[in-house]
Amino acid sequence: MSKFDFEHEIDIAWCPGCGNFPLRKSIIMALNELNLDPTQVVFSSGIGQAAKMPQYIDASYFNGLHGRGLSVAQAIQSVNPKLVVIAEGGDGDMYGEGGNHFIHNVRRNPNLAHIVHNNMIYGLTKGQGSPTSPKGLETTVQITGVYNEPLNPMALALSLGATFVGRAFTGDIERTKDMIKKAIEHKGYAIVDIFHPCVTFNKVNTFQWYKNHSFWLDETHDPKDYRKAMDLALDTERLALGVLYQKEDSIPFDEAHPVYREDKTPIIHRKRDIAKVNELLK
Amino acid sequence: MKDSLTIVLSGEAGQGLQTIEEFLVEALSKEYYVFTSKEVMSRVRGGNNTVEIRVSNAPIYALRYTIDYLFLLNKNSFYRLPKRLTKDTVVFGEENFVTSEDKEKYNLNLETFELTKLAKEAGNRLFANTILFGYIAGMLKLSRHIGHELIEKRFEHRGEKMVLANQEAYDMGFELGTNYHMPKTIEKPESVPSYKIIDGNTALGIGALAGGVNYIASYPMSPGTTVLMYLANKGEEFGVLAEQAEDEIAALNMVIGAWYAGARGLATTSGGGFALMTEAVSLAGITENPAVVHVAQRPGPATGLPTRTEQGDLNLVVYAGHGEFPRIVLAPGKLEDGIHLAQRAFWLADKYQVPVFILSDQFWLESMGQMEPFEVDDRYLESFVVKTEKDYKRYDWTNTISPRGIPGYGEGFVKADSDEHDESGQITEDFDVRVKMHEKRLAKRELLLEDYQQAELVGPADYKQLVVGWGSTYGVLKEYIETTDQKDVAYLYVKQPFPLPLSMKSYFDQAENVVVVESNATGQFTNILKLELDVKVDHRILKYNGEPFNIEEINERVSEVLR
Numbered sequence: 001m002s003k004f005d006f007e008h009e010i011d012i013a014w015c016p017g018c019g020n021f022p023l024r025k026s027i028i029m030a031l032n033e034l035n036l037d038p039t040q041v042v043f044s045s046g047i048g049q050a051a052k053m054p055q056y057i058d059a060s061y062f063n064g065l066h067g068r069g070l071s072v073a074q075a076i077q078s079v080n081p082k083l084v085v086i087a088e089g090g091d092g093d094m095y096g097e098g099g100n101h102f103i104h105n106v107r108r109n110p111n112l113a114h115i116v117h118n119n120m121i122y123g124l125t126k127g128q129g130s131p132t133s134p135k136g137l138e139t140t141v142q143i144t145g146v147y148n149e150p151l152n153p154m155a156l157a158l159s160l161g162a163t164f165v166g167r168a169f170t171g172d173i174e175r176t177k178d179m180i181k182k183a184i185e186h187k188g189y190a191i192v193d194i195f196h197p198c199v200t201f202n203k204v205n206t207f208q209w210y211k212n213h214s215f216w217l218d219e220t221h222d223p224k225d226y227r228k229a230m231d232l233a234l235d236t237e238r239l240a241l242g243v244l245y246q247k248e249d250s251i252p253f254d255e256a257h258p259v260y261r262e263d264k265t266p267i268i269h270r271k272r273d274i275a276k277v278n279e280l281l282k
Numbered sequence: 283m284k285d286s287l288t289i290v291l292s293g294e295a296g297q298g299l300q301t302i303e304e305f306l307v308e309a310l311s312k313e314y315y316v317f318t319s320k321e322v323m324s325r326v327r328g329g330n331n332t333v334e335i336r337v338s339n340a341p342i343y344a345l346r347y348t349i350d351y352l353f354l355l356n357k358n359s360f361y362r363l364p365k366r367l368t369k370d371t372v373v374f375g376e377e378n379f380v381t382s383e384d385k386e387k388y389n390l391n392l393e394t395f396e397l398t399k400l401a402k403e404a405g406n407r408l409f410a411n412t413i414l415f416g417y418i419a420g421m422l423k424l425s426r427h428i429g430h431e432l433i434e435k436r437f438e439h440r441g442e443k444m445v446l447a448n449q450e451a452y453d454m455g456f457e458l459g460t461n462y463h464m465p466k467t468i469e470k471p472e473s474v475p476s477y478k479i480i481d482g483n484t485a486l487g488i489g490a491l492a493g494g495v496n497y498i499a500s501y502p503m504s505p506g507t508t509v510l511m512y513l514a515n516k517g518e519e520f521g522v523l524a525e526q527a528e529d530e531i532a533a534l535n536m537v538i539g540a541w542y543a544g545a546r547g548l549a550t551t552s553g554g555g556f557a558l559m560t561e562a563v564s565l566a567g568i569t570e571n572p573a574v575v576h577v578a579q580r581p582g583p584a585t586g587l588p589t590r591t592e593q594g595d596l597n598l599v600v601y602a603g604h605g606e607f608p609r610i611v612l613a614p615g616k617l618e619d620g621i622h623l624a625q626r627a628f629w630l631a632d633k634y635q636v637p638v639f640i641l642s643d644q645f646w647l648e649s650m651g652q653m654e655p656f657e658v659d660d661r662y663l664e665s666f667v668v669k670t671e672k673d674y675k676r677y678d679w680t681n682t683i684s685p686r687g688i689p690g691y692g693e694g695f696v697k698a699d700s701d702e703h704d705e706s707g708q709i710t711e712d713f714d715v716r717v718k719m720h721e722k723r724l725a726k727r728e729l730l731l732e733d734y735q736q737a738e739l740v741g742p743a744d745y746k747q748l749v750v751g752w753g754s755t756y757g758v759l760k761e762y763i764e765t766t767d768q769k770d771v772a773y774l775y776v777k778q779p780f781p782l783p784l785s786m787k788s789y790f791d792q793a794e795n796v797v798v799v800e801s802n803a804t805g806q807f808t809n810i811l812k813l814e815l816d817v818k819v820d821h822r823i824l825k826y827n828g829e830p831f832n833i834e835e836i837n838e839r840v841s842e843v844l845r
Contacts, residue, residue, distance in 0.1 A: 013709075042689045044539065047700070055709055060689035060696045062542050063709075065565050068535040071527075075539030075547070076689070078523055079497055083543070083690050104528035259523045267496045268544035268688075270521040274660040277492045277520075281478060281621075281657065 003038050004028045004057050012056055014049060019119060019170040019196020019207075024056055026173050027115070030180040031059075041084045044073035046098060049124045050090035050117035067097025074110045074253070080266040081254040084184060085112040092122050095131040095151050102153075106160040106189055111252035113183035114191045116153065119198035120205045127201035137204050153193050154233035154244060158226070163250035164190035165229060166243045169210050171195075175241070182243060188250035195239070210239075217242035224248060284765060285468045286338035288346045289418060292363060293355030296327040298411045303333045305415045305436075307650050309428045310337055311479050313470055317342045317757070319649040321829070324504075324588040330362055337422060339471045341764075343651060343757030347832040350466050351421075353395070353414065354379040364388050370466060393462075400454065409451035416452035420459025423470065429456065477652035482642055485617050485653075486576060487512035489624025490548055491520055492658040494665075495574075497547040499527045499536035501555055504588055505644040506578035509550040530555040534562035534575065541572045542698060544667060544688035546628045550576040553595045554584065560602040563637050567607025569698045570677070570684065570723065572631035572638075575599075576624075579643040581828045590828030591645035593753060593801040599639045600780045600810065606720075608727040610638045611780040612735060615646065615756025617653040619777055623735065629662040634730045635686060641779070643801070645830035646754035670694030675705040679718060682725045731783045739789070741772030747844055748793035750819075752776040752807050755799050758831045766837070768844055779807055782814040790817040795845050797821040801831065 005028055014020045031041060043054035047066035054061035064072050073087035087094075094102055094116045105114075120137070122128040127140040131151040138145050157165045164186040168176040176194065183190035195214065197207045217240050222228065229245035254260050259267060293299050303318055310316040315338040323329035336346055349366045354375030367373070367388060373380065374395035385392060395417075401410040412433070419429050429452045437444045486509050490498075500510045514524035523545075527533035530551055537547035549559065556577045566573040577599055581592035599611050610630055612623040624640055631638040670687035674694025678684045684705075687696045697707030702719060704710045739745075741763045747770055751759045759773045774789050790796055790811075796819050798808045803826040808819045821843040825831055 039693060039695065040690050042543070042696075052709070054697075058695065061698070061707075062539065062569070063697075063699045063701065064535065064538070064569070065561055065700055068531065068562070068565075071532040071535035072539035072542070075497070075499065075536040075545075076543040078525070079540045079543045079545040080690060100528050101532050104532070257523060257525075258518050259521060261518065263521065265521075267521050267523050270496065272491070272494050272496070272520065272660070272663055274492065274658060274663070277488060278657045280488050280491070281655065 002028060002032045004031045004059055006058050010056055013052055015200050017199040018049070019198070020050060020053065020117065022170040022173050023117065023176065023194060023196060024053060026170070026177040027053070027180055028057060029173075029177045030184065033177070034181055034184060036084055040082065041086070042076055044076060044085065044087050045069045046089045046093040047124070048090040048093045051088065051093055053088050067093055068101065069093065070098055070101045070105050070114060073112050074105055074108060077110050077112050078254050078257070079268050081111065081260070082266055086115060086184070087112055088115040089117070090123070091116060091118045091120065091130045091132045095153055099131070103156075103160060106157055106162045108253045109163055109188045109250060109256070111188055111254060112190070113180065113186070114189065115180065115183070116191065116193050117196060118153070118193050119196050119202055121198045121202040123198050123201060134204070137202070152233065152236065153191070155230065157191050158230050158233055158245060162191060162245070163188040163247040164243070165233070165245040166191065167193045167195070167239070167241050169195040169214050169241055171207060171211055172216070175216060179242070186246065186250070188247070188252040213237070214239040214241050217244070284338065284340040286336055286342055286346065287350045287466065287468055288348060289335045289337065289351045289353070290332050290349045290363070290366070291335070291353045291355065291414070292330060292332045292359035294328050294358060295322065295325055295331055297355055299331055299333045302411050302415055303335065303650070305429070305432055306335050306418060307479055308432055309415070309419055309424060310335070310422065311474070311477055311652055312428050313424055313474060314338065314422070315341050315471065315474060315652065317344065317649065317651045319345050319645060319830070322589050330358055332363070337468065339468050341652070342761060344761040344833045345758065345830055347834050355397070360384065372465065401451070404451040404454055405447065409448065412448045412451040413455035416455025417459035419452070420456035421462055421464060423460070426453070426456055475654065478655050479650055480617050480653050481650045482614070482617065482620050482647035483508040483512060485614070485620025486624045486640065486642065486647075487516070489621035490628070491516065491522070492621065492662065493625035493628035494546045494663045495548050495628060496521055497523050497537065497540040497545040498550065499525045499533045499540070499547065500550045501527050501530045501533050503552045503555040505580055505647050506550040506552045506555065506576060508647065509576055513548070530558040531562065534559040534573065535565070537575075538562060538566055538569070538571050538573050541631075542688065542696070544691065546574075546632070548574045548576065550578065552578045552580050553582050553598060556595070556598065556602070561604070564603030564605055564607070565700050566637040567603055567605065567609070567723070568700055568702070570635040570686075571698060572635055574627045574631050574638050574640070576640045576642065578647055579641065581826065587828040589644065591643045591754075591801065591830050592826060592828065593643055594803075594806070594826070596641065596779060596802070596806040596810070599641055607723055608634075608636050608730060608781070610634070610636060610730060611641055611778065612638065613641045613753030613777060613779050615751070615753045615775055615777070617651055618656070621658065623777060625658060625662040626735065629664060630730070630733060632666045633733070634726050635683060636726060636730065641753060643754050651757070667691070670696065676707045677703060677705045677719065679705055679722050682722055682729055727781060731781060734783045735778040737777060737786065737789070738775040739772055740775060742769065743772070745772035745793065746770040747795040748789065748797070749773045749840060750776065750796065750798045750811070751800065752779045755801065755831060758833055758836050759799060761833055762836045762840060768841070771844060776807070780810060780814075782810070784815065787815050787817060790815065795820050795843075797823060797840060797843050799823045799831065799836070799840070801825050
């Protein structure tokens with residue numbers, strides 16, 4: 001048995017054939033290969049089938065509100081920068097309900113990995129359109145097909161100055177694992193948008209569809225090349241997988257924040273000097 | 283005999299009223315009793331804002347409506363104030379600040395006061411504030427050096443020249459003020475204890491620091507923002523991570539995340555911002571995650587009167603969040619309690635793993651008064667966080683309060699869940715577990731009443747009539763009790779309006795006549811008293827125009843309903 005997995009049988013609430021299963025494998029492999037101490041890893045998630053992932057990985061987690069996984073993760077990381085923090089959720093959770101937190105945490109550049117399951121549909125609420133649903137996709141609400149422009153998370157993250165922008169597809173467990181490892185190792189905010197099929201509700205963007213429409217970047221791609229990354233992000237016909245962009249001299253939130261400028265001790269470990277407080281009362 | 287003077291400075295936003303207020307309150311406090319409050323319009327420049335400086339020969343804590351000396355600082359500064367004048371009020375100002383029609387209509391005692399001209403004579407129109415400071419100091423026969431010292435302290439960092447020039451301007455005002463013959467005067471008290479001058483905002487900030495706050499995430503909203511600015515300024519010195527959130531939803535979720543990881547977090551906001559936080563309040567409820575929220579009340583609904591005052595959000599905090607879970611609401615009315623209750627809020631949240639609200643309002647936050655000096659101790663820094671064992675269960679139900687671990691401290695995992703969960707923190711839909719977990723959470727309500735913040739009785743213990751108030755009405759009701767001729771009336775100052783222990787009923791059993799005073803239109807606390815304690819309230823005195831209660835109207839309205 002590997003670390004981060006359970007000794008006992010667990011009851012998993014995903015549909016048979018769900019893309020979450022191979023992704024779970026990739027995540028557990030990544031954490032093991034990085035040789036992380038499970039007690040130092042924290043997941044923060046919102047609500048949805050994707051956001052249940054932390055339930056099935058043996059580590060600490062805060063399974064909070066729909067859309068707010070990133071806010072909680074950012075705070076955990078900033079009060080104790082020694083922890084490895086992963087925010088995880090689906091496309092509705094992170095790009096819809098949590099869209100404002102996505103935008104502003106890209107600006108903050110917190111040192112955490114942001115894993116977004118992107119199956120272009122709502123699963124747990126039963127088949128409504130998601131922010132990333134392609135135009136024309138017939139859903140349980142957009143019954144004649146989606147008519148709104150889909151959100152492009154890669155281009156949006158890049159435009160906001162994200163320091164690590166990557167995409168993976170659960171059809172390749174190894175490479176997805178590598179992407180997650182790189183995201184965790186990145187110093188700063190690292191988003192990995194993860195394509196995977198929703199076998200129950202999305203009959204268009206199937207396993208085969210993702211396979212046919214995506215390709216893995218090879219070593220000829222320079223992730224430092226911002227313009228090239230943006231070109232790749234804007235190409236919605238041939239979807240590039242891999243690290244689209246990684247900024248070299250990224251300064252994460254905790255290092256930029258004045259409270260850590262002089263003193264690197266996590267704020268939760270600092271002792272309050274009551275005598276100094278009494279100075280304020282003089 | 284207790285006697286006081288009300289001096290009002292009326293000008294516009296951006297004119298530096300606050301600076302004069304700070305100077306005057308510090309200076310006057312050395313030789314008088316003093317209380318100041320302000321009312322401002324929701325704008326950055328212009329409009330009409332006023333500062334009231336009340337000076338007395340005995341302790342005072344309240345706003346007085348009637349103005350004795352009014353200083354007009356521009357043409358626009360008179361029209362809102364005639365209601366507050368009497369035939370004896372002296373109005374200082376430049377010739378054209380009041381129209382001749384108004385002069386006649388209100389039969390004003392006008393005293394020409396050419397502040398702009400004086401400032402020019404002193405060398406710079408920027409000296410106007412310092413001259414005015416000097417004038418009022420001279421008028422009230424303050425020792426001249428007090429002003430000099432304060433000016434030095436304030437302008438030191440800008441060089442000696444600046445200090446001297448301001449001291450000269452002060453002297454110029456002081457001479458003129460000394461020579462002015464005041465028609466209404468008060469005796470200087472023989473001596474005044476050495477007080478700390480403080481406003482509610484600062485009291486909360488200091489209290490939070492003494493309660494171990496080391497994280498604040500908030501979105502700016504008046505009048506809750508000053509606490510954010512205060513702690514951001516103290517951040518590096520005290521190790522407080524202050525972050526401006528993108529919205530209030532993020533703010534409280536961040537605060538909850540910070541507590542989960544072992545910090546002591548605070549969110550500060552006002553009613554509208556708090557409304558956005560309510561889902562996260564419920565999250566704190568089910569995850570049994572501590573959280574502290576300062577809700578600075580202003581009149582609603584919606585944007586309401588953004589810079590004015592009200593006690594209209596008690597119901598909001600008592601009922602905020604879907605589902606059922608316990609909580610604590612604290613409401614400071616005394617400056618000391620701003621410190622004490624803020625300190626305690628963090629300790630209570632940590633101890634009982636519940637959301638704790640500090641409910642204040644614009645008037646209390648922005649009024650400055652004298653506080654007897656005292657020292658805080660570290661009792662509220664006591665941490666309830668435990669080191670986890672390998673098989674740690676976050677929601678262990680052996681006891682009502684499960685020991686709270688944090689990630690990274692010990693061998694265990696800390697699994698917190700907004701879904702209904704079992705002892706280990708895993709999602710469950712087992713009905714029996716649901717019932718047991720729900721009852722475990724709700725049982726905290728009785729437990730936390732063991733640490734109920736007792737109310738304070740002001741006045742005779744053998745009272746027959748009882749006036750009840752919560753939070754910011756403290757000053758005006760205390761002053762009422764201290765000055766009224768009615769000898770069988772006491773005032774019950776409630777510091778924790780929710781939840782209430784049944785033992786509190788005894789205060790009401792003794793009273794033949796109960797009057798509740800609150801700044802809202804529906805008597806929110808009165809209703810809670812009935813619901814929680816099933817006591818009879820005979821009269822409600824309510825106010826909801828956006829202004830705080832003043833001492834004259836409390837005298838009048840309370841007398842009307844007393845027997």
